[in-house]
Amino acid sequence: MVKKTEPNVENNENDYVSTKLSLLDKDNVVISDVHKEILEDEIKELPPIKEGELNVSGAYIFDQGDKYEIKVYVRNGLSENLNLEDIPFVIKGSKGEILASQLFDLRALGQLPPHSVRPIKIYFNKENVKVDKIPEKWELALNGTFKISRKVKTRYEGLPEKISDKDKKVLQDFLDGLPDIEEGEFSISTFSIGINTDGTILATCVMRNAALKPITLEKVPVTLLNEDRKIVNSNEFKLKDFTVSPYRARLCNFSFQTGVKPEKAQELKDWSIVYKLYRYKK
Template sequence: MVKKVQNKELDKVEKIEDDRLEVSTVLSLLEHDDNVMSDVQKEILEEEIAELEPIKEDQVNVSGIYAYNSGDKVEVKVYIRNGLSKGVKLEYVPFVITNSKGDTLAYQIFNLESLGEIPARSARPVKLYFEKKNVYVDNIPMDDWNVGFDTRINVKRRVRAEYENLPKDIEVEEKIIFDNFLKELPELNEGEFTVSTFSIGVQKNGNILITLVMRNGTNKPIKLDKIPMSVKDANGTVVKSNLFELKDFSVSPFRARVCNFAFPTGLTLEQDVALDNWSVEFKLQEVAKGPENTETSAD
């Protein structure tokens, strides 16, 4: 067995040269592991974490404990430590083992979805099994190896956006519907801005009303001056298209906003009609023959 533990305690927060803080991380286990593991085993893991080099805030780090030749594979125990202020989920991650000269000793991509979300300021133990075809030396040297993420990795942090500027008099039932819609949307990565269609319908006054939910996963307000939009019917025919101009419109950092856009049709209906099979595309397109698209509005 090749053991590698750094001899430095991680029991405080202190300033470092680049103005980022060194952060402590605590043991985090999956529910099953937490239930079956004894207190003694947990104490051993906590001691291993305490001996690792400190990590900086906003850093996701991998630290190796041992590399063991198990026959057809090399078992490598690591801790993935999350120095972010929010949880992080990893999917397909490339790991590389190198020596002090920078030579690559092993390289393999692992699917880490089963780890779930690693909470903020926590460390999760993981065993990686490198296939022998991905190990380029006969043996991993005992005192000269290091495991890390491939430098090309882009770890994405998930963001949970909450609504802003909902009407104060919104009905409870309606708010629940909007909340459920937000929860069911694909996860939002930090740095992303998304626009999702909540509903399309025709109002009694003849307007085709498009309700969108915009989510801002960046740390800065996103301002929109214009948004192109085309509406297609169930057959994929473009029935309306317009460039909406927005005034003083923005979505705050890590927030979601409900927006309504209306295309007048000149029709009059007895009741509102939902257009469940219709769709929206955010670009201008040629409109099929029909009533002139002369008036549009947004709010």
């Protein structure tokens, strides 16, 4: 086993952020308090990182014969959650030369909270190592371009002023239950579909904007499907002054006229919306 030698880093407290140990729920249950203390002591020995940085530090490397095991501390220096996917790692020598390189899938690391650090073990296959033996002085680093997905938590804007607290809770529960949305994405999710006594089918959706800029919609293609997934209506709706602010969610209604007039308003269970146009026969 070879311990990694840490480089000398000049520390300016105004430029650096501290990171706290963060474990996945399943690890937090099985790891003992003594083991957690050991992890925290190792974290204290890591070189400081600056605000906004993603950092990896190797704690040790162990030759397993056909591969090298490396214990890594991944630190999130950003003030927001991070989800890492395919990340290229390299092992460098004392002169900065690349000794090994390999791509690792870090989805198992889970979502990293702001200013947190989480340990993980990675395994370099010997076929990806350029030297016969990793020297005593080595360093683990990130290399090239890689994808960091940032999950965005949106909040409602523009809700009706007279909406009841009960309806607010229903809407909030729906928003909280939607799949995570990554920074830069825009999504439309169907909230409800129902028919009124005048024969109008009203479809309500929630639009989420995870981009850094406001997004204005002028047209939205909408196809209404019944419980048998058959097309009931397909139309392109024109929206007027409809803008969703950054990191916000907004309700939008689409109405379809029918010749059916039920005695009372009712939910159309198992009906759905597809946000594209289809040809259909009336």
